[in-house]
Amino acid sequence: MNKSSLPWRTAAKIAIREIAASKSKFVFIALALSVGVGSLAGVRGFGRSFRAMLLSEARTLMAADLSVRVFELPTAEQTQVMDRIVAQGARRTQISETVSMLSAGLSAGPDAPPVLVSIKAVDPAVYPFYGQLGLLPPGRLSEVLRPDTIAVSSDLLIRLDLKTGDRVRLGNQEFRIAAVVDTEPDRMAGSLNVGPRVLLSREALDNTGLIKPGSRSAQRHLFRLDPARQEVEAVRKELKAAFSDALITDFRETHPLITRGLNRSERFLSLISLIALIIGALGVAATMHSHLQQRLDSIAILKCLGARTHQIVRIYLAQTLVVGLAGGLLGCVVGIGVQAVFPLLIEKFFAIRPSTHWDALAALEAITVGLLTAILFTLPALLSVQRIRPSVILRRDHESSGDAWSKRWRAPAPWITGLIIALGIAALAAWLAGGSLADATKTAGIFAGGLLVSLLLMGGVSWGLLRGLKLFLRNPVWKLPSTLRHGIANIYRPGNQAQAVLVSLGVGVMFTLTVFLIQRGLLQQMLASAPPNMPNVFLLNITGRERDGVEELLRSRKEVQGKPEVVATIAARLRTVNGAAVENLKLEGPLRRFRQARAVSQSAEARPQTEVVQGAWWTPESARAFRENHVCVIEDTAKSLSVKPGSRLEWTVGGKPIQAVVACVYKSEEVRMGGNMDFVFSTGSLEGLPLQYFAAARMRPASVASFQRASFARFPSVTVINGADVLEIVQQVVDQIALVVRFISLFSILAGIIILASSVAATRFRRVKEVAILKTLGASRRRVMATFSVEFLVLGLTAGLLGSALATGFANLLLVSLMDAKSRFDLLPNVVAVALSAIIATVSGWLASYRILKQKPLEVLRGE
Amino acid sequence: MIEVRQLTKTADTGTHRVEILKGINLIIPRGQFAAIMGPSGSGKSTLLGLMAGLDSPTSGQVILDGVEISGMEEDQLAAIRGRKVGFVFQSYQLIPTLTAEENVLLPFDLNGSANGNDGSDGPKRALELLEAVGLSERGDHYPVQLSGGEQQRVALARAFMVRPPILMADEPTGNLDSANGSHVLDLLIEMNRREQTTLVLVTHDKELAARADRCITLQDGRICSDE
Incomplete structure (x- = not known):
């Protein structure tokens, strides 16, 4: 021992x-x-x-065994590399994904607006290499997908009130719905998944005319390797060398995009x-x-x-x-x-x-x-x-009464x-x-710091509230009924964990309510605060040939309010900054995006709603005298790349090198499509390149559908996005996130309830004795119940008030500082939170004290 | 031997300071049975507590078996108490969640093979002590299942468990009726003689004090007689 x-x-x-x-x-x-x-x-x-x-x-x-995802069609060199891999024994197929508008035509009635759908074009003879594509009615994909047929997800049929066999229009072509896509193995690994699924053959996609040079579409090249002749690592290296911007994944790892979201x-x-x-x-x-x-x-x-x-x-x-x-x-x-x-x-x-x-x-x-x-x-x-x-x-009486505060x-x-x-x-x-x-250190620091501050704040405020309540109780001015006085006094019973109950229940209320207030505040802000001239309809995938027609359509339609804006764009990859290769720049975290192709724009003059920070925008007149290309850079990007007026940058655009000198650094206050382009070139800089255009316009929400129909009739390959639809998608995502967070934060409230019950259990003997004495002195059960109720009710109300006050504070802090939203106070959710907190505290307090009330006074007093 | 030099103790009640002991000097030789008497509030229990190292004096020295304990840290004091002092309290102070036998064994568990125990005879000695106090049949009973007299006898057995050279008793019969009180006292004196310990006993009872070798009387924090 x-x-x-x-x-x-x-x-x-x-x-x-x-x-x-x-x-x-x-x-x-x-x-x-x-x-x-x-x-x-x-x-x-x-x-x-x-x-x-x-x-x-x-x-x-x-x-597949291996997937290469890019946002451009492959170059001749890239195709050569892929062909070589196929020659070594692999099988390859290409999947194109994009979003566009689909119209039900006459089947859905003359007023049905076209719907934004996510399109996936596959080779039905070989897709998928692994897994099963579920079709209803069941059938072989190669037999279902013909040049004039498509398969769609069931939500599209519900939305447009269609059925299998009906005809729809997509781009330049009409299709028959041949089947419903029930399950799709690689749906999560796909790109541009917005709206209902439309599955079609590659040949059918070509017929729609939706994919043109410069179109925003994702290409996935899937490979099934020959295990006897090919090693996945070697093939991956070969592909990485050819597709430097691509997201390459193979079966040995979890999908990076899904994993990132999950993590x-x-x-x-x-x-x-x-x-x-x-x-x-x-x-x-x-x-x-x-x-x-x-x-x-x-x-x-x-x-x-x-x-x-x-x-x-x-x-x-x-x-x-x-x-x-x-x-x-x-x-x-x-x-x-x-x-x-x-x-x-x-x-x-x-x-x-x-x-x-x-x-x-x-x-x-x-x-x-x-x-x-x-x-x-x-x-x-x-x-x-x-x-x-x-x-x-x-001698307990001679023990020091406690050290002084100092x-x-x-x-x-x-x-x-x-x-x-x-x-x-x-x-x-x-x-x-x-x-x-x-990352872990940063998260830990923020978490521990935030928690410490919150707990100190909670502890301090709950201490203050309890102290204030005590002072209120002692003040002879308030002639409180004895039940109320006795109930409040019970909160200070020795061994009662009033402060712990307040903090824990209050933290639970604070979390749940904060999530709700942010969710509500953000969405209402999005709905209510859009300025009158803010565009609410966006037109994408406009080709150079369609540009004038679309502009004319926008001008001619009476639904359109104000002047619509049309912006040219193309994907460009930054190569050098003042002669230094981008690969050699120290770009970490989100700044790594500059190593990939990014959308750039061109403009004849200063973009609206922008402010020049350094240098000056060109004018149509001054631009005519330019001997070389000029570019304006948005402030954050200029800081990240350390460029200023006079700096020289070089890009590859559509396989062609483009150089430009920085004319200005600007900042944009407005959140609108194209408002925050990293690089805006002077007119002519992007001449001869397959530019795509997008347009943004403001129109009355009720008129959007009629505009969508008109636009689809003339330009079927132009995607018209209704801002309200986007908002609906955002709302769905926010609601889903909020649901998960609320579910987990409910556990905090549950912990608070248990602590309240534990506090009742910890003071059980005192309560038992107190009830016995009260009953002996003539108090009815009802009176004792009333006294206990006051105690739990006051605790619940105070915790609710504490939690809701802090939730309003935190929600506003987050809304204003992180989300650029306006500060707001929602009375109703706060009142509901306080009331629910009081009810929860009273009910759980009661459940914990039920047995105490049933005891006969004589049993207790004899047992003394 | 216990030696006390210029011992004072002041307590802070929160509103005012009370001088409980005002410069006590005394020496209790090894093996002596000394009774401390005095009216309530005279400082008897405080003096006992300070001599046992249960509290620190405001000033002065306490020397137990040649070791000065007045300036010691809490854990050093605990070690000294564990080896050198056995206690018997007025209200028994048994651990309610341990059986009688486990309560007797507790000082051994806490202090190991102190005072010459070989480390293996703990349970055996606990049973012997329970037998000595007439409770060998009740070793597996919890304190709540024992009468006051029985609880105090268990406390007596516990006090002698690690053969401490000093035994401090604070009104050991104060909560007992006369028959039980007398039985406990007889046991205490008998065991004290058998184990050859120095016994310091605080009491109000003159008859009990009369059985001591020496009687020290306190009044208002000072020794008013020492016979």
């Missing part, structure tokens, strides 16, 4: 027996922890099983789960604190018998570990439920569902994070053991403990955030 040390066995024995003696209290704190652990285990488990599925089904999700969501939701976990841990800390207060005598006896602080801490640490572990295991069960619900919440984002098997590693991770969080937050309570003097046993502030221990907690939480956040060390 180790000399002078309380064995863990004895510590565990005392710990477990104490737990057994106060079961209900410890059950509640295990429950409070289980909520956060469950949320975390569910989120991580879902993420892991989704990722595992992406990897195991990588070939099916890509429909971001998982990181965000893990951190929200960590907040639920921290709220649970606050409950554990509060309960342990009151538990230690009740065990003061036992601790003093142990100290009298020679126990050192660390030996006693061992007992209560063992207790925290036992309860934390129980909460963690219970949380794993909750996690299975969360994992099962997740696919339902995000089914609009991801067309496939992973198998929802239990993930042991995610569960272990969540239990570990749960235990560490519980220990971190219990540290102050555990370390307070050191301050308990053994002489308490002899002394407490100067004591280093609380600060060190606070620092350890903050660093611990930051480390856990970094672990959950994952990614590179720099």
Whole structure:
């Protein structure tokens, strides 16, 4: 036996027996922890099983062994490379994806406007290399897709009230709907997935006339390799050399775009789960604190018998570990439920569902994070053991009444403990955030800092509220009814965790309401704040030949308000900046976009709604005297590339090198299509290149449909996008995200409810005695119920007020500072949140106190 | 031996300061049975607590077996208490979640093989001590299942568990009826003689004090008689 040390066995024995003696209290704190652990285990488990599925089904999700995605048609050299790979034994097919308008023609009635659809053109003889394309009625793709037929997703049929066999118009051609696309293996790996799916053969796509030089379309080249003769890595290298801008993926990895989205969501939701976990841990800390207060005598006896602080801490640490572990295991069960619900919440984002098997590693991770969080937050309570003097046993009345505030502030221990907690939480956040060390550190810093500030703010405000309430109660001016007075006074009952309840319930309300307010504020802002002249209809894919016609159409239609704007654009790849190759520039993160082809524009004069920061825009007259091309650069890009007027830049546009000297650096205040182009060239700079045009116009929302019909009749390959449709898509995405975030933030509220119940359990004996005395003195059950109700109601109302005030503050801060929206105050959601918080607190308080009321006073008083 | 030099203790009640002990000097030789008497509030229990290292004095020195304990850290004091001092309190102070036997064994668990125990005889000695106090049959009972007299006998057994050279008792019979009180006192004195410990006992009871080798009386924080 180790000399002078309380064995863990004895510590565990005392710990477990104490737990057994106060079961209900410890059950509640295990429950409070289980909520956060469950949320975390569910989120991580879902993420892991989704990722595992992406990897195991990588070939099916890509429909190939290897995929090359580009936004341009292949050059002759690139085609040569692909042909060589095919000659070595591989099979290749090309998929083109774009968006355009589809009109139901007469089948859907004369007033039906064309619909924005996402088009996918495949070679039906070979597509897909892996996986199955599900058609209704079932059939072979090569037989279904003819030059004059298409297959469409069911939502298009519903939207246009069509059925299989009906005829529709796409671009220059009419098609018969031959089948419904039920499942599509590579839908998630595709590009430009906006609107219902239209699947057709490559030959049919050519007939539509939608793909022209300069058109915005994605090309996916799929390869099925010959495993006996080809090695995926070698083929990949060969393709990478030929397609430097392409996104190349193969079956050995998860799809980078999907993985990126999944990682971001998982990181965000893990951190929200960590907040639920921290709220649970606050409950554990509060309960342990009151538990230690009740065990003061036992601790003093142990100290009298020679126990050192660390030996006693061992007992209560063992207790925290036992309860934390129980909460963690219970949380794993909750996690299975969360994992099962997740696919339902995000089914609009991801067309496939992973198998929802239990993930042991995610569960272990969540239990570990749960235990560490519980220990971190219990540290102050555990370390307070050191301050308990053994002489308490002899003369409690002579114990110091507490150190003065000035002394407490100067004591280093609380600060060190606070620092350890903050660093611990930051480390856990970094672990959950994952990614590179720099990213994880940044996320952890923001999370821990934000949380610390929020908790301090919450703690401070709730302390102030409770103190204010007490002062209000003591003021003789207010002649409150005795039930109300007694109920409010109960909040200050010794051992009541009023402040912890307020903070935890308040954090839950704050989170849920903040998400709602941002969601509502953002969408209403988008709907209401568009300035009167802001374009709300956008025309894409206008060729040079169509340009004049489209402009004439816009001018002639009476629906169009104000002057429409037509902007020329083409994809250009930046090569050098002041002679330095772009590849050699230090471009990290989002700045890497400058290594890829980006849309550039040209203009005869200064673009509207722009402000010159350096240099000067050309005028039509001054531009005539130019001997070389001039370009204006938007401010952020100029800063990123360190260019100023006089700098020289070089691009490759449509295979042709273009050089230009920087004439000005500008900034644009307006959020509109083309308003924020990185580079705007002087007229003539892009002469002879296959320019595409887009136009933007403002029209009355009710007239958009008639304009769409008119435009489609004359220019079927021009895509007309109604801003309201875009808003609807944005709203769907925002709603979906908000739903997931609200689901996870509900766990914070649940943790708050459990802490409230645990607070009731912790003060059970006091309540039992109090009820007995009240009943003995003649109080009816109703009166006792009323007194308790006031206590829970006031707590719920105060937490609701606290949460809603902070939610309004946070939501406005985010809306104004990050989303450029206006500050706003929504009364109704705040009132609903406060009312719900009060109802939740009262109901859960009641459920926790129900047994107390049933006890007969004599039983209690005899048992004294 | 216990030596106390110029011992003072002041307590802060939050609103004012109370001088509980005002310069106490005394020496209690090894093996002596000393009783400390005095009216309520005279400072008896505080003096006992300071001599046992349960609290730190405001000024002055306490020397236990040649070791000055007045300036020691909390954990050093705990180590000294664990090795050198056994306690018996007025309200028994057993750990409610441990059985009688486990309560007796607790000082051994906390302090290991202190004072010559070989480390393996702990459970055996606990049973012997329980037998000595007449509770060998009740070793697996929890404190709540024992009467007051029985609880105090368990506390007595616990006090002798690691063979401490000093035993401090604070009104050990104060919560017991006369029959039980007398039984506990007899046991205490008998075990004290058998184990050859120095016994310091705080009491109001003159009859009890009369059985001590020496009686020190306190009044208003000062020694008013030492016979």
